Amino acid sequence: MPDQHHTTEPFFRDIGRGTCGSVFELPGTAWAIKKGANVAAISNDYNLTNLAYNSYRKSLDIFANVDFLSSRRIPQVPRALFYDGPTSGWWTANLSRFPDADRTRGAVFNLTYIPPVLESTREALVDTFFQKSATTKRNVLCNPENRDCLVRLYLGKNSPSRRKYDSTDTLRNFPLYLDHARMLMSNLVIDIYAQEMAIGLAILHWHAQIDAHDTEFVIGSSGKPLWSGTFFPGHCSFRSPLTTCDGSVGNELWMLDYDKCTMVDLKASDCEIIKKYLVAVTGNDPYYPHPRLDDELWRIFRFMYLRASRAIIGSRQLGERVRSLPDVLIKQWEQWGDIDFESNDDDIFERVSSDNDEEEYVRVNMVERDSGSDEEDGDDDSEEDYISIEAYSDI
Numbered sequence: 001m002p003d004q005h006h007t008t009e010p011f012f013r014d015i016g017r018g019t020c021g022s023v024f025e026l027p028g029t030a031w032a033i034k035k036g037a038n039v040a041a042i043s044n045d046y047n048l049t050n051l052a053y054n055s056y057r058k059s060l061d062i063f064a065n066v067d068f069l070s071s072r073r074i075p076q077v078p079r080a081l082f083y084d085g086p087t088s089g090w091w092t093a094n095l096s097r098f099p100d101a102d103r104t105r106g107a108v109f110n111l112t113y114i115p116p117v118l119e120s121t122r123e124a125l126v127d128t129f130f131q132k133s134a135t136t137k138r139n140v141l142c143n144p145e146n147r148d149c150l151v152r153l154y155l156g157k158n159s160p161s162r163r164k165y166d167s168t169d170t171l172r173n174f175p176l177y178l179d180h181a182r183m184l185m186s187n188l189v190i191d192i193y194a195q196e197m198a199i200g201l202a203i204l205h206w207h208a209q210i211d212a213h214d215t216e217f218v219i220g221s222s223g224k225p226l227w228s229g230t231f232f233p234g235h236c237s238f239r240s241p242l243t244t245c246d247g248s249v250g251n252e253l254w255m256l257d258y259d260k261c262t263m264v265d266l267k268a269s270d271c272e273i274i275k276k277y278l279v280a281v282t283g284n285d286p287y288y289p290h291p292r293l294d295d296e297l298w299r300i301f302r303f304m305y306l307r308a309s310r311a312i313i314g315s316r317q318l319g320e321r322v323r324s325l326p327d328v329l330i331k332q333w334e335q336w337g338d339i340d341f342e343s344n345d346d347d348i349f350e351r352v353s354s355d356n357d358e359e360e361y362v363r364v365n366m367v368e369r370d371s372g373s374d375e376e377d378g379d380d381d382s383e384e385d386y387i388s389i390e391a392y393s394d395i
Contacts, residue, residue, distance in 0.1 A: 007345070009094075010097070011098070012025065012099070016173065018257070020034050021038070021042055021259075021330060024102075034108065035107070035110050035262065044261070045080075045257065048258035052077050052208050053078065069308060073199075074200060078110050079230075086105040100334075104223065116150060123141065129181075130166065132163045136167045144262070145172060148171075150218040151176050152216060152217070152218050153218065154177045154286045155190070155193065156173055160177075195344055198288075198302075200217065200255045201281070201305060202308035202326070203312065205309065206322075210258065212284070214260040214261070216256050216285070220254050222250075249394070276328060288301065290337055291334040292337045306327065
């Protein structure tokens with residue numbers, strides 16, 4: 001991270017806090033800073049964020065050659081730059097730019113700034129989920145912290161509470177559960193978000209080869225550049241443009257937070273691979289559709305995850321053994337869903353006594369899979385059943 005030699009540089013502005021660290025805006029730039037005391041976690045986040053970003057970029061090329069996937073939206077992934085540890089000279093020049101409570105050394109890295117959701121979306125959240133009061137609405141929307149609103153999209157769970165929010169509640173990291181999402185979006189838009197989430201998870205599993213443990217899927221926004229990296233002959237002979245952005249800012253789905261993720265060796269045993277992925281997808285916050293909460297939404301998610309996974313595995317020439325694993329994961333995810341739905345518990349492995357029992361759960365199902373029918377499970381769903389991206393709305 002390049003040193004900032006002038007103490008007159010603008011202060012870093014706090015825009016979000018999590019278990020791993022805090023995020024600060026770099027005013028006037030397209031970058032943010034993530035800072036944390038746990039050096040190992042921040043270092044892991046830095047490295048795996050870039051692994052996910054590189055896989056996202058390469059998957060764009062893969063999907064461009066697959067007719068069914070070429071028009072699909074893919075979750076954005078922030079790019080990470082300039083990691084600095086606690087003993088770096090960067091702190092000498094920049095420690096005073098943090099808020100008073102954050103002026104302790106740790107580990108930091110630059111990453112893409114994720115813009116908040118549109119103002120119209122924030123207003124819709126307040127109108128729908130906060131107390132019906134002009135004072136409450138004004139206080140919430142005028143609170144500067146609430147402008148930094150990212151929405152955590154929980155497609156796998158309905159809201160656990162009917163309580164209306166009040167002016168003491170925050171719009172930061174706002175949890176939008178499935179039943180609440182249906183109050184703001186059409187089923188069509190929710191279905192498209194489920195498809196996009198499925199493609200993102202497939203990229204993390206089969207291209208980046210990370211388990212996506214505790215990775216977040218949030219709605220933010222982003223501008224769409226009109227020109228990028230373009231040289232215009234004769235540029236001195238005409239008026240310079242007002243802007244190189246077309247102004248069509250819209251809400252976007254982002255995948256972020258990789259500090260708790262681990263890499264997965266696809267040369268390991270099938271049981272080990274499936275165990276790591278299954279534990280991560282079922283132990284995360286309920287971003288992904290639940291196999292038994294909404295059958296149609298799960299069918300859409302399942303179909304797109306399998307299609308994207310097969311495209312990636314085929315392009316990387318990972319072989320038939322790996323090609324079979326997404327279907328195995330989906331089957332075991334559905335079996336987990338049956339048990340979870342019946343028990344009304346969020347984590348099946350909380351009802352298992354030990355890691356050995358968890359291993360046994362996966363192993364037994366792998367044996368059942370190997371001894372079962374040789375027919376490919378596959379997805380029987382027709383491509384015509386799925387949605388064109390043109391149906392996407394602002395939220």
